[in-house]
Amino acid sequence: xxxxxxxxxxxxxxxxxxxxxxxxxxxxxxxxxxxRGDGAVNVGSTGLWTGAGMAFLVWREDRAFxxxxxSETPAEPGQVEELRRFSGDLQRALARG
Numbered sequence: 001x002x003x004x005x006x007x008x009x010x011x012x013x014x015x016x017x018x019x020x021x022x023x024x025x026x027x028x029x030x031x032x033x034x035x036r037g038d039g040a041v042n043v044g045s046t047g048l049w050t051g052a053g054m055a056f057l058v059w060r061e062d063r064a065f066x067x068x069x070x071s072e073t074p075a076e077p078g079q080v081e082e083l084r085r086f087s088g089d090l091q092r093a094l095a096r097g
Contacts, residue, residue: 002093002094005093006024006090006093009026009089009090009093010026010027011024011025011026011086011089011090011093012024012025012026014030018035019035020034020035021033021034021035021044022035022041024090025049026086026089026090027082027086028048028049029046029047029048029049029082029083029086030046030047030048030049030054031043031044031045031046031086031087031090032044032045032046033090033094041094043087043090043091043094046083046086046087047066047083048066048075048079048083050066050068050071050073052068052069052070052071053068053069054068055067055068055071055073056068057075057080057083058072064080066079
């Protein structure tokens with residue numbers, strides 16, 4: 001049921017056999033999701049896949065950046081909005097368990 005909802009939203013589960021953390025992705029965005037012992041999940045960090053690896057959204061004053069190991073790139077407003085939409089879609093799909 002959950003996997004069908006995720007698929008309908010274009011969200012892929014990249015780590016189906018994970019014990020403690022899942023990795024989900026849609027387009028160029030990803031999310032780390034904690035799987036707790038009671039079966040509940042907690043959507044954690046989200047970000048953008050880059051040539052430098054996983055880049056997490058960070059804010060400096062009122063400017064958004066994607067920060068990866070050794071690099072930082074300004075985030076475009078459309079990227080921030082799409083990342084928020086992805087995160088919201090993922091949270092809603094997982095909450096309806």
